Amino acid sequence: MFDFKLTQPQQEKHPPIDVEQEGQIFDLVIIGGGPAGLTAALYASRARLKTLVLIGSIPGGQPANTDIVENYPGFPDGVGGPELADLFRRQAERFDAQVVQSEATEVDFSSRPFIIRTHTSSYRAYTVIVATGAVPRRMGVPGEDRFYGRGVSFCATCDGFFYRDKKVVVIGGGDSAVAEGIFLTRFAQEVIIVHRRDELRATKIYQERAFANPKIKFVWDTVVEEVLGDQTVTGVRARNVKTGETSIIDSDGVFVYVGMDPKTEVFAGQLELDEWGYIVSTHRQQTNVPGVFVAGDVQDPLYRQVVVAAGTGAIAAMEAEKFLGEYPQSEIDKVVSSSSDHC
């Protein structure tokens, strides 16, 4: 009944683990440790590129807080999200990718080699793959921040336990909202899914299960305008977008699944972003900076699937390998200056 996860690869030390790393230059530094970053690491290390992965503080990316993943091929009975995350990491490490549990805090893509800084170290690399993923979007309504951890949650697997026999609302209508809503019925007495449209966006199989679940109710065409409470959450103030009527939905907890935002603050001013903040991938996972590639949800506003993230991670790594092959290190500077003439 117990499982034991050892998600800790190398701890980043002060000074860096291997002092000699200071002087060395990686072929490839991958920023991000979700399905995209770890698949890129797998491909790069098998191509024998000297690869470092900065997996950030939550190794495994979004699957790490997903109860079960049913649509990643090769697992006919589904696979636990954390388990899948762990399998990705182990497969990458098997071929000697160096994995560091640290987050990039600053990058300089204008110098060659590129510079990637973390809280404690800085690394140099000839190529970079950005795979930082996406983070849950907040609703941006009064009470949401104030009650974070006191009834407002973004992680059902973390916090579901605290809502045993209670009533919770889940905000959203996509895969995450509906799947996590179903998960929460293991604990909660009643789960109310509040969605701004009159139909769900979630995959049909999730919809079927949710509609068949007696603990789940739906409130359609409705947005949340405020999270209400005193010490803890007591409910939400909701507004029907069609009729304009407002009402109060009583609830002990609010789980927010209203979408994801790409995690790109670190790259602003360095890489071209679209108006929603996604990194623009021109062709074959390339960014506007030659030698910097991108993979996964940070460049994908449309599909956001584990299998797609892994696929783009593989492409990015193969393109990085090709880039390194075509332009030996001494040539990279020349290539860059000539190609940037055409930008």
Place this chain on the structure above:
Amino acid sequence: MPLLNDEIAGQVKEQLETLAGPVRLVVFTQTFECEYCAENRQLVEEVANLSDQVTAEVYNFVADKEKAEELEIDKIPAIAVIGAEDYGVRFYGIPAGYEFTSLIHAIQAVAAGEPELSEEGLQALAELADPVHMQVFVTPTCPYCPQSVVLAHQMAIASPMVRADMVEATEFPHLSMKYQVMGVPRTVINETTHVEGAVPEPMLLEKLQEALAGIPEQV
């Protein structure tokens, strides 16, 4: 039947190979009325078997009351992770799931005795004039939680004024109620101040100083 499978055991062995010094895992247990005491003890013994530098010591929470008081253990299952000195690193509830990572980290960290914190952080902790008790509430299924536990334990190692507990919320429902834990990680500092979520070092330090200054929380 071992709790750790061969693969995890292998990884633990590898990680504990380079321990900087000896570590004692002092376990407090009880035969009855403690849901996971037996498993907690077994886990510690299995981990200790994976390194020459790590030893398990088992005490009974009732019969060895003096030992429990000496180490300020007030509930079970409990583990005190002790290196060259007792830095105040504790685990209450079995460190299963993601928290197993926190246990292995704590072993490495007390063995090294050199906290991995920023210069500013170490400075601020060195200047603490009053005792600080941090309780980090977690669930085993929370991928964000080890970050908070590890940070609190690092601070305990850095300062003799700080002690830090992991508290597995599902095993101590009365504490979860008392501290109104509805989401994890939640760090309770000196009974008065709460921190929600896995916050970075500077923010935790700020909260810690607020707690010491007696600044009331804004609710």
